[in-house]
Amino acid sequence: MLSIEDLSVHYGPVHALRGVSLSAESGRITAVLGANGAGKTTLLRTISGLVPSTSGRIVLDGQDITRVPAEAKPGLGLSQVPEGRGVITELSIEENLKLGGLSRADKSKPADLDRIYDMFPVLGERRDSAALVLSGGERQMLVVGRALMATPKVLVLDEPSLGLAPRIVTQIFSTLRRLAVDEGLAVLLVEQNARSALSIADHGVVLNLGKVVAQDDAQVLAADSNLRHAYLGF
Template sequence: MLDVRELTTSYGAVTALDRLTFSAPRGKITAVLGANGAGKTTLLRTLSGLVRPTHGSAELEGADLVRTPTEAMSGLGLAHVPEGRGVITELTVEENLRLGGLGRSARSQAAPLDRVFTLFPVLSDRRNAIAHVLSGGERQMLVIGRALMATPKILLLDEPSLGLAPRVVGQIFDLLRSLVESDGLTVLLVEQNARSALSIADFGVVLNLGRLVVHDEAAVLAADEKLRHAYLGF
């Protein structure tokens, strides 16, 4: 579904992605792993058009992401949830969610909104609450739900576990697995917690200083003790 070839992205003299090549199959979770500074977040920002590569290509079902304006990514079926749980705290939960469906009529937003509330019952219970009062875990659910309002084909998710309790992380990861299995969603998951990411992923991509170290099935990566110690921290 996602095909990345020789992708190179630089910040001035610093090369953050160095001729990166891999693919992410449809209806699967591909975990992008590596230490801080490996290029994981830059990869997601490049795929969603927030930064432009200096070389290479990235295609989503044949559509050229490199030349697509950021504001047009949603129309291709791509949704990006950056690190940091960026909710608009002055708006209610439902108002935040509806922002994810901008460009749709209220009627066409109804089904995705119902789906999000089914996936996240806590958001349904607090749909009229101001987002400022939500916990960190609830805010993470809200930003994922907002991305799902666009009914994406592929979800780019950056560090969803950061700063959350293990119980909440487990809930969010279980939800991602269920979305893949029930809805056929494709997920590109950037995650510092490599052990947890590999436990739900189908495939893994390990980066080091912007370069590809290995791309293989998640179970193979998790079983490789030398790789885990060298690059994944467990």
């Protein structure tokens, strides 16, 4: 389980996160929602170690990882899919995936390419092709697959639906749901597409101006019309 405890972040005089507390539990999807500027990406960058916190703690399976360097966190079981679908375009699909397996949390468990190809058959069909030829949706599948090659305990995703066709979003979100339910993965999903995120999430957290303004079961949040109109845009 990933636990965020009273986390605060400053960018100079700007208070970007204000005492944020939430958790991502094994076998469940936690959706972090809010408008642009709410603090969602700052939260993920702080979890991953790219932005230092001012105060608070980040705890993974009982271990305080707040000050652990970003490059060491995958080896502890935390994998992140950043916004932007970054792949190494000169490498093949399979080579990109193998890079994800270099930092496996469980060194005794071999990275499983076939598992990723079963999840995303289009990657298996084109495994020897350069990542350059992939569409935006296929690149998102590749970066999710690359993160999973590290056999994480917690998978953190930043806006995975951004700019993708609804059909691809449905496929990726269905895969995330299956990973949580069938494999017990803890998923922390940051999304501006609140409607879609809440449809697959177990729990939701709403940020506004760096503060948690609501958190509850996903269905409860989705049914709250005042909350939806004020913060979620649907």
